[in-house]
Amino acid sequence: MGKTEATEPAPTAWGDAEGRRRDILASAEKLIEEAGYSALTMRAIAAGAGVSSGTVYQYFGGKEDVFVALTARRLEDIQATLSEVDVKIGVAGVLREILPQVVELWRRLGRSAPQWEAKVLAGGRRSKGVTTSATVYQHTLTALVKTLREAAEAHGQALIEDPALAHWVWDALIGVADDLLLGGSRQDRIRPERLIAFATEAVERSVVAPN
Incomplete structure (x- = not known):
């Protein structure tokens, strides 16, 4: 039986906005992943999208x-998972x-975030897109x-009431994602699944109020 040849995805139909x-977006994400924000x-x-710059x-x-x-x-995908997960x-x-x-978001886009912030946010530009991004992040x-509150309640627990909690949890997840991508913990022969279990359990202990 002959080898099956890979088929190219069909081009987007005319009028399919x-x-x-x-x-x-797929073209842009590939550029960032391969060469960083400067290549965008x-x-x-x-x-990459097979269209004109004007388009x-x-x-x-x-x-x-x-x-x-x-x-x-990417953030909206995380929101969707949070809305469907069994607490x-x-x-x-x-x-x-x-x-x-979170790992996939950080792998594809996270390394370019500081450069983007320096060029756009620190530079004073406040486009509609930047506002939308901040809103989606806050919604996430x-x-x-x-x-997390519902998950804690399902186990007879309660979260600590602190406005910093959400940012701490998010930053902790980004830290784990960064380690998994760079393989830092594997230098000490710590398996990824062990790091994930330890980190998520540690975050839980830090945000659940004592009985």
Whole structure:
């Protein structure tokens, strides 16, 4: 039996605006993953998506807005998981459930975030896209705390009431994601699953109020 040849994905049909937008974002995400934020130009995005630069500008005002859309899409995926997860698995279980998505977000986009912030946020630009990104991020933190609270209650626990809690949990997850990507803990022969179990259980202990 002959080897099956890989088929190229069908080109987006003319007039499929949502499909065209997906093509543009896929092109941009590939550029960032391969060469970082500095490689993100409207011309390069257009070439990867198989469209003209003018078409890209019909969807996005600039590369900063493209980056914001990519980040928002990943955050919305995490929100969807939080809305569907079985809270009976507990606080640590919920964290383990979303960690793969956090790792994927950090792998594809996280390394470019500081450069983007320096160019856009510190530079004073406040586009609609930047505002949207901040809103989606805040909604993600709100959904995270809500789900963790429900998971704690399912086990007869309660979360500590502190406005810093959501940011601490998110930063902890980013730290674990960074270690998993760089393999830092593996230098000491710590298996990824052991690190994940230890980290998520430690976060649970830090956010659950004592009885």
